[in-house]
Amino acid sequence: MKKTVCILCILALLITGCAKSSTETFFAMDTFMQLSINGKDADSAVSEIKEAVNGLEALLSVTDENSEISRINRGDTVSVSADTLDIIRRAIEISKLTDGAFDISIYPVVSLWGFTSETNRVPSEEEIHNALQNVGYENIKVNGNSVSTSAMIDLGGIAKGYATSKAREILEKYGVESAVLSMGGNALVYGDREFNVGIQHPKKSDGIIATLKAKNKSVVTSGGYQRYFEQNGEKYHHIIDTESGYPAKSGIISATVITEDDTLADALATALYVMGIDKATEFWKENRSFDMLLITDNDVYTTTEIELKDQDFKLNIIE
Ligand code: AMP
Ligand code: MG
Numbered sequence: 001m002k003k004t005v006c007i008l009c010i011l012a013l014l015i016t017g018c019a020k021s022s023t024e025t026f027f028a029m030d031t032f033m034q035l036s037i038n039g040k041d042a043d044s045a046v047s048e049i050k051e052a053v054n055g056l057e058a059l060l061s062v063t064d065e066n067s068e069i070s071r072i073n074r075g076d077t078v079s080v081s082a083d084t085l086d087i088i089r090r091a092i093e094i095s096k097l098t099d100g101a102f103d104i105s106i107y108p109v110v111s112l113w114g115f116t117s118e119t120n121r122v123p124s125e126e127e128i129h130n131a132l133q134n135v136g137y138e139n140i141k142v143n144g145n146s147v148s149t150s151a152m153i154d155l156g157g158i159a160k161g162y163a164t165s166k167a168r169e170i171l172e173k174y175g176v177e178s179a180v181l182s183m184g185g186n187a188l189v190y191g192d193r194e195f196n197v198g199i200q201h202p203k204k205s206d207g208i209i210a211t212l213k214a215k216n217k218s219v220v221t222s223g224g225y226q227r228y229f230e231q232n233g234e235k236y237h238h239i240i241d242t243e244s245g246y247p248a249k250s251g252i253i254s255a256t257v258i259t260e261d262d263t264l265a266d267a268l269a270t271a272l273y274v275m276g277i278d279k280a281t282e283f284w285k286e287n288r289s290f291d292m293l294l295i296t297d298n299d300v301y302t303t304t305e306i307e308l309k310d311q312d313f314k315l316n317i318i319e
Contacts, residue, residue, distance in 0.1 A: 003198025022046045028053045029061075029160055031184030035167075038191075039176035048174075049167045049181070056163050060155050062107060062116050069153050071216050073107065077148040085145050087155060087162045087263070094158070094267040095137035098283070101244045102271035104158065108134050113247075115238045116154070120229035122236060128225055128245035135242060153213065157222075157239075160186045165220055168262060185221040186266055189214050202254040202295055209254075209295065209313065210306040218262040222269035223254040239273050250276030251296045258304060259290035267291075272314035277301060292318075 025034045037045050040302035041115045059081055061067045069086045080088070091104040107116075108131040114120040123131075139151040155162075171179050171190050171231045178191030184186060189195040194215045201207035202225050212219070224237035224247065241248040255273040257265045268290060272280040277294060284292055284303060291304040300308060308315050 018247075024050060026050055028057050029072075029163065029183065030156075031157070031160070032227070033184075034182040035179070036181075037171070037176055037179040039174060039178070041174040042176065045170055045174040045176050048170045052170060053163045053183075054167050056083060056159065056166065060087065061158070062111075062152075062154055069155060072149060073152040075148075077146050079145050080147050081146075081211050083162075083166070085142070085147070087158065088140065088142060088153070090154065090162070090263050091158050091267065092137050092140060092142070094264065094271070098268070098271040098275070100137065100242050101274040101279075102157060102267050103135065103137050104153050104155055105137050105149065106240050106242055106272050107154035108121050108132075109240050109242075109245045110154050110156070111152070112245075113236065113238075113240070114229075115227065116156070119128055119196070120231075120236070122231050131249035132245045135245075145289040158263060158267040159271035160184060161218065161220060161263040164262035165192050166190050185223065185226060185269070186262075187219045188217070188262060189219070190216060192216070198300075199256055199293060199306075200254070207310070209310050210293065210300060210302075210308050212258070212293070212304060212306045214258055217260050218265040219256060219258050220269045221254055221256040222273045224248075224273070225253065239270060241274055248274045250274060252276055252280070252294050253297065254293075254295040255280070256293040257290050258292070262291065284318065289315055 020040055020042045021034045021038045024046045036048050059068050062069055068078055068080045071078045073201045079126050087144055095103045104265055112123040112127055112131050134151045156316050164186055167181055181188040196211050197214050197219045198208035199210045201209040202223050228235050228237040239248050239249045252273050257269045259265050294301040297318055300313045303318045
């Protein structure tokens with residue numbers, strides 16, 4: 001299995017003035033996280049963010065049998081913490097918004113493919129058919145702070161975005177001047193300055209396909225190249241089409257969402273990847289609350305200004 005450590009590359013983090021800066025790299029939520037914070041309480045902000053991310057992972061991980069999510073997945077009705085409740089509510093809301101393209105009840109299918117246990121294999125059609133019977137966000141019951149489900153929950157498509165939103169609250173609390181947080185495919189560029197953000201080339205592991213300017217926003221990319229396995233010459237990636245139960249083959253090979261709503265950015269990047277160009281474009285035209293950059297084999301589609309670095313791709317502006 002191939003994992004990219006950091007799919008977004010922040011091209012410029014200029015630390016200026018006499019404010020203190022602090023950086024830290026650590027492993028959490030199955031990826032490397034890099035924090036670069038500039039401001040007088042930078043050290044405190046870094047350690048608090050690290051603590052918050054680790055705390056969320058302990059609540060939300062499907063592989064930690066003591067997590068609140070694992071307890072829900074074993075069939076219990078669980079009185080959950082405020083954060084678990086918050087992220088599940090948000091996930092269900094986005095499932096509705098995307099007509100189920102994003103659906104955290106997908107875990108029975110994701111685990112069949114072995115993406116959480118690292119024991120990848122291609123399941124039989126019958127296994128996929130059976131696992132899909134339990135999938136559907138309407139099977140997640142939330143009553144006050146009690147959560148139960150006949151399906152199984154996997155927050156892998158939204159947890160890093162939620163963690164970013166919690167990190168943003170900490171940056172605000174400490175009055176941080178500027179920060180770049182990079183959590184796998186999720187990046188937050190924070191503060192009043194504009195950053196140049198590089199988008200990972202989906203076909204060249206050490207390349208950038210485009211750059212865009214962002215200020216105080218999350219820039220989140222979902223890509224089939226980020227996590228996959230190969231069997232009999234075929235590649236199988238980790239973003240599942242909730243209709244078929246197979247890795248999404250929508251034509252999109254990378255979907256990036258840019259918005260100040262960090263949680264939405266993460267979930268939508270996953271959802272747009274599943275939708276494909278036509279549905280994603282229709283969805284964007286109905287909502288317009290975010291920007292997106294979608295990449296197919298030969299084309300780049302964007303709602304925001306970008307600098308295309310690979311002229312083998314055709315640039316298409318969506319407006
Ligand atoms: P991301 O990297 O944010 O696109 O999220 C992919 C992860 O989310 C996968 O590893 C699964 O754990 C989970 N996932 C896969 N397909 C979906 C889907 N259609 N809706 C919600 N979560 C998904
Ligand atoms: Mg996501």
